Amino acid sequence: MISSNKTPIYLDNAATTRCDPRVVEAMLPYFSERFGNAGSRNHQFGWEAEDGIEIAREQAAKLIGAQSKEVIFTSGSTESNNLAIKGAAEIYARAAAGQTGRGHIVTAAHEHKAVLDPIRRLMREGFEATFIQPPADGVITAEMVAAALRPDTILVSIMWVNNELGTINEVPQIGRLCHEREVIFHTDATQWVGKMPTNVETDQIDLLSWSGHKIYGPKGVGALYVRRRKPRVRLEALQDGGGQERGMRSGTQNVSGIVGFGKACELCTQTMDAEAIRLLAMRTRLETELVKRIEVTVVNGHATRRVANISNISFGFVEGESLMMGVREIACSSGSACTSASLEPSYVLKSLGIGDDLAHSSLRLSLGRWTTDADVDAAIEMIEHAVSHLRRLSPLYDLHKEGIDLSKIVWQSH
Amino acid sequence: MAYSPKVIDHYENPRNVGSFGTSKDVAARRDIGIGIVGAPECGDVMQLQIRVSDQGIIEDAKFKCFGCGSAIASSSLATEWIKGKSVDEALTIRNTQIVEELSLPPVKIHCSVLAEDSIRSAIEDWKKKAAATAVSSSCSSI
Numbered sequence: 001m002i003s004s005n006k007t008p009i010y011l012d013n014a015a016t017t018r019c020d021p022r023v024v025e026a027m028l029p030y031f032s033e034r035f036g037n038a039g040s041r042n043h044q045f046g047w048e049a050e051d052g053i054e055i056a057r058e059q060a061a062k063l064i065g066a067q068s069k070e071v072i073f074t075s076g077s078t079e080s081n082n083l084a085i086k087g088a089a090e091i092y093a094r095a096a097a098g099q100t101g102r103g104h105i106v107t108a109a110h111e112h113k114a115v116l117d118p119i120r121r122l123m124r125e126g127f128e129a130t131f132i133q134p135p136a137d138g139v140i141t142a143e144m145v146a147a148a149l150r151p152d153t154i155l156v157s158i159m160w161v162n163n164e165l166g167t168i169n170e171v172p173q174i175g176r177l178c179h180e181r182e183v184i185f186h187t188d189a190t191q192w193v194g195k196m197p198t199n200v201e202t203d204q205i206d207l208l209s210w211s212g213h214k215i216y217g218p219k220g221v222g223a224l225y226v227r228r229r230k231p232r233v234r235l236e237a238l239q240d241g242g243g244q245e246r247g248m249r250s251g252t253q254n255v256s257g258i259v260g261f262g263k264a265c266e267l268c269t270q271t272m273d274a275e276a277i278r279l280l281a282m283r284t285r286l287e288t289e290l291v292k293r294i295e296v297t298v299v300n301g302h303a304t305r306r307v308a309n310i311s312n313i314s315f316g317f318v319e320g321e322s323l324m325m326g327v328r329e330i331a332c333s334s335g336s337a338c339t340s341a342s343l344e345p346s347y348v349l350k351s352l353g354i355g356d357d358l359a360h361s362s363l364r365l366s367l368g369r370w371t372t373d374a375d376v377d378a379a380i381e382m383i384e385h386a387v388s389h390l391r392r393l394s395p396l397y398d399l400h401k402e403g404i405d406l407s408k409i410v411w412q413s414h
Numbered sequence: 415m416a417y418s419p420k421v422i423d424h425y426e427n428p429r430n431v432g433s434f435g436t437s438k439d440v441a442a443r444r445d446i447g448i449g450i451v452g453a454p455e456c457g458d459v460m461q462l463q464i465r466v467s468d469q470g471i472i473e474d475a476k477f478k479c480f481g482c483g484s485a486i487a488s489s490s491l492a493t494e495w496i497k498g499k500s501v502d503e504a505l506t507i508r509n510t511q512i513v514e515e516l517s518l519p520p521v522k523i524h525c526s527v528l529a530e531d532s533i534r535s536a537i538e539d540w541k542k543k544a545a546a547t548a549v550s551s552s553c554s555s556i
């Protein structure tokens with residue numbers, strides 16, 4: 001098997017980020033001298049661990065404009081989403097378990113699986129759900145949510161930023177709508193928090209999930225914001241035990257991870273404004289150059305309502321996985337899922353109505369704190385070279401050049 | 415997932431890339447068989463063109479492929495294997511031989527199936543054209 005001795009350029013920061021060295025430094029004492037269990041209330045080791053957690057809780061709360069008591073530490077966004085969605089559904093259900101008509105949930109078709117799958121499970125347990133079909137630009141508006149609301153709607157879950165596209169949904173407006181209609185509003189803010197200013201009060205959010213490893217913190221730790229007043233949001237715990245985290249998440253806290261998460265939040269609070277400007281300049285150059293140099297190249301999702309670090313680009317007539325093979329020196333993601341047995345392209349791209357051929361031809365490039373101008377320049381060159389190599393091989397590109405409309409051809413699917 | 419060295423080699427240096435002309439140019443040529451299999455929405459389209467002698471020997475083969483690296487390697491390998499063979503010999507090539515040669519993992523077996531299909535499809539196309547020509551020539555001799 002082939003391995004390159006050169007470290008690839010990392011353009012997959014939407015998948016995970018490299019831990020900031022300052023985060024690692026903050027964590028280290030909690031593996032050794034401050035190893036205590038935060039639940040040990042009777043000795044110094046426990047107090048030190050608890051102090052570490054409470055400082056982290058304040059750092060996390062500050063990043064999103066919350067009170068520290070409103071932050072529940074979890075193992076990451078998947079757990080936060082599960083706790084928010086299932087925990088709220090159980091509390092606000094309109095009928096007892098085992099019955100139908102327990103309540104209605106609104107979400108969107110291009111949400112992350114960590115939102116869709118908990119909702120699908122609730123549907124098997126007597127709840128109903130509406131999956132809003134996104135428009136071609138991928139942005140979910142308050143108007144779309146309003147149209148999906150029903151008298152029995154108990155919960156709306158709309159992500160702040162789509163993880164594949166980087167598109168920004170109308171979260172403050174959706175929050176206001178939900179508060180007017182007295183519906184609990186959850187947002188999976190994994191790709192937003194730490195990159196853009198967040199204030200759960202003015203943005204009118206009840207439940208908000210985010211994760212450490214997307215914001216230069218460690219993996220295996222995240223948080224859920226749970227509003228305590230106007231309205232006081234209650235959740236049914238998914239995990240029972242020692243009653244940690246206000247009883248919403250039992251289990252000995254991951255002290256070192258939580259300390260690292262807090263430090264990562266603090267660093268984002270300090271640097272995100274300047275960082276967003278730097279990343280936007282780099283991403284704009286990346287997209288502008290690729291579109292200029294390579295014909296039939298489409299940037300997916302809304303042109304401007306996108307976070308600064310994510311770019312999802314389709315290169316017509318080349319298949320995404322082979323393109324990734326051609327740019328092995330770049331670590332990125334593809335919208336194509338040819339490695340899975342299903343051969344289905346990204347459900348996110350398909351939900352926007354992007355043709356299957358273009359959905360199979362996409363790369364997600366996501367920049368981060370450690371991305372340099374030189375990385376972007378090198379990536380542009382490599383992608384241009386790989387697309388041109390693959391188009392020389394592509395029967396679809398020949399047909400395009402002959403002026404044949406690919407959508408009019410009847411293919412022999414296998 | 416890591417790729418085998420042979421897949422990488424075919425990806426980087428594909429053999430016999432191209433065609434014997436545009437789809438219109440070759441449609442009428444009775445010495446050329448064309449196989450196009452797969453569909454863009456499945457993420458794979460393979461096009462195989464073969465030039466066959468009157469004796470039924472595949473004198474030349476050209477491919478184009480929209481698909482993953484394993485699909486490109488499978489079709490590139492197929493052109494290498496069928497060149498110089500009679501059409502009957504070419505029809506004995508099985509996808510399992512391609513899987514073995516390229517060390518394809520289970521999720522990539524469909525790429526080898528597609529390559530086998532493209533060989534059959536191109537040969538069928540050539541046979542159909544040859545038969546049609548035989549009929550028309552017998553008619554003109556009357």
